[in-house]
Amino acid sequence: MSDPVRPRRRFVLPAAVAAVLAVLGIVLLVVALTGQQSPPRPSAGSAQQTSGSASAPSASAPSSSAQAAPPADPAPVQEDVPAPVALRIPTIDVDSDLVDLGLNDDGTVEVPPLSDVSQAGWYDGSPRPGATGPALLLGHVDSAEQGPGVFFDLGALSAGDEVDVTRADGTVAVFSVQRVASYPKAQFPTIDVYGNTPGPELRLITCGGAFDSSVRSYEDNIVVYATMSGTRDS
């Protein structure tokens, strides 16, 4: 640049760069801002709860439904049930294998890695799906890098929808959705979601509600309650 061959033309290259970058920046921003999407929330028809102060009737809802449709055989104990390996929810096109999840240092449950939000997981401190008790499956609703996650449409499920969990021996435990609820994270009803159940049940959990961008976290959890209706071979 110290060689002033054509001094009156030195500003042309930076000006051209400026124009190209300006066009590129505007196009990117328009594409990014018009590509926003929102996960569905539980429909008004399903038993949506807006607070964690669960009353006795709502607390007993999954129990009574489980008693109404007991599995054909007595529920097997944890040791006799094979580990879960895959999850299918036909209604919302979920088809994922399952990773094992543990607890974080602070006692909260681990979530599948953000590096692959299409991955669902089973919390290994909960019963195996098909054993008596609440088996806990978790999936991301989305991530900033990858967009919608495996449980993006979880809030669109409604009573009667089928949830299939394939186990290590190839058998499939078939569950039926009882209700879908949404809880503020600060008022998460631990006993309702994690407490004992009369038979084999599932709890599918993802995030929902308003997004608090200051902590990059959703304010609610969406919880799907399902009870086992039977098993089948693969």
Added chain:
Amino acid sequence: MRKALFAPAVAIAAAAFPLLTMTAASAADQTSYQADLGSTNDSGVTGTAMVTLDGDQATVQIEASGLLPGSPHAQHIHIGGAGTCPTPANDKDGDGFVSVTEAAANYGAIAVSLTTSGDSGPDSGLAIDRFPADGTVTYNRTVTVSQDVATNLANGTAVVVLHGVDKDGDGAYGGSVMSDLDPSLPMEATAPAACGALQAAQMSSVPNGAADTGAGATAGVENSAMIGVGALALAGAGAAGAIAYRRRADSQA
């Protein structure tokens, strides 16, 4: 000059990319217990208690309903008994109440006072100003417990007991029978209203609260990476434009 212009653009782009969140691999070692609370003294009170023990820290959650509203309900973890709850047959003195004394062989002595604030030891067993006083209890507190409590939890001899029953149905604690624990109080104020032995929960280790299953692509700011690059490009355009303007001004001078 160009570097100085470029720096803010880099900062804008960096801020637009979310921080990578690391998941801790080391797990908390905690064990959960649950008790189904049934009525004693015909109280009509039912509920559920859950205790998750991590070392000497016990997170206790209780949901119960059917209690006398507007009156304090002492609630404790009792240990050292048989890990059972009393029946009407426990009323040995025939005063119409199963008292705490008459139930002692079943559920033992107070080890933890499930107060709403302050001390949670046995000495606070009758601290009636620090217990829930509603008809419906929603309790959640983490308290420090002794090794004795941990041992009794593991052995199935830790029992959650809620006290206070309006036996005569007059809407307040009263009557002529006085408490075996404190002769200045009516028996109705201290008699057990609900009881349940804590047993290993089906979920062996209940997580602490909610799950963090969203990182915010579809709510709030979406496509943040693309927005970051776009912002960087616009900032670069501004920088290049400034250079062009300066050079043109220089050459015209």
